[in-house]
């Protein structure tokens with residue numbers, strides 16, 4: 001009996017730990033996670049973490065363009081058919097492919113391999129039937145934010161679970177194209193040609209994005225470096241950088257009020273609010289791992305995006321910042337204990353402490369893993385009510401942080417646990433092994 005518990009529990013705990021660890025390591029996770037910029041061509045090595053966006057101004061232009069078209073012509077404008085074309089031009093095994101009808105005529109361009117464009121072709125079907133959308137209408141405006149350039153400002157009260165926008169990418173670039181082949185003018189020419197193929201008005205949005213190095217090395221490289229998300233189309237060679245111009249106006253905060261994920265089945269980038277937001281407050285996402293200590297976060301922000309992180313968490317007086325770092329260390333320590341089925345010190349007090357630490361640290365955007373660990377361990381300690389409560393919380397957080405196609409089916413696993421703690425294989429597992 002004991003042995004069978006151990007055997008079945010082990011993969012689960014390991015999966016949870018793997019999940020946690022991978023979220024912190026570059027490219028460890030097959031899902032998109034942190035904002036990681038591709039390396040500027042010409043630099044010897046890459047830098048972890050990047051992001052992207054497009055101004056609401058451009059969105060407005062897009063809306064005006066389509067509505068004025070239909071007003072002026074007094075007829076429905078037929079969207080361009082969704083057909084992948086190319087290869088247009090190639091370098092090494094990477095070629096330009098484009099689809100001007102993608103996502104109901106929004107369009108998309110990719111620099112990728114033939115195998116990956118085959119995957120994109122199958123994705124396209126799903127996209128064309130569900131639109132690219134701004135879900136919470138009029139939720140924000142794009143305005144100047146002191147010391148940060150443009151930013152997203154909430155124009156209405158928002159609460160946890162409100163989706164701000166869902167967007168498909170304008171440009172996808174295979175990581176190998178930017179990181180494996182030596183920098184060259186040919187590489188830059190291919191990037192220029194690809195960007196020119198993005199259909200208007202998305203193209204204007206693309207070129208309007210911030211280039212944080214002033215475009216000195218190369219404009220497209222700089223735009224991608226400032227505004228691209230790591231994403232994975234799946235398989236052995238699916239790693240790409242994705243650029244979503246509208247999303248690029250989110251500035252960074254180590255304790256953000258918005259979380260994002262990219263669904264590799266649809267390429268859709270979704271941003272969702274994680275706590276109450278008042279009108280006038282800035283909407284932010286985290287470009288960095290918020291569980292890392294302040295010095296690490298600041299170093300990363302400077303290295304990758306050239307800004308000294310002055311978010312409220314990084315701007316705490318030294319004493320408070322040290323306390324915050326200690327809490328983050330404690331979170332890591334407790335989670336390591338919770339992942340170890342043989343740790344005899346795990347108790348309910350420890351679980352409550354972990355939940356309190358997440359709350360004190362205002363980590364609403366990064367609680368899925370912690371709540372999953374609490375739920376499983378509460379059940380292993382025979383705490384039915386607590387297991388139910390945290391399994392439900394974990395499920396909700398997994399959906400916000402990773403989307404419905406979450407890593408390893410964590411949302412479904414937490415739904416099972418919440419439904420029937422006593423029937424779950426983890427029920428009293430720690431008690432039975434003591």
Ligand SMILES: C[S@@+](CC[C@H](N)C(=O)[O-])C[C@H]1O[C@@H](n2cnc3c(N)ncnc32)[C@H](O)[C@@H]1O
Pocket residue numbers: 051052053147148149150151209210212226227248249250251252253305306307308309310311
């Ligand atoms: C993805 S863009 C965000 C939108 C950008 N502010 C704009 O005007 O388009 C990333 C760039 O914004 C700026 N930025 C983002 N978050 C910041 C922060 N917390 N503090 C200072 N600058 C920030 C940096 O220049 C960074 O390279």
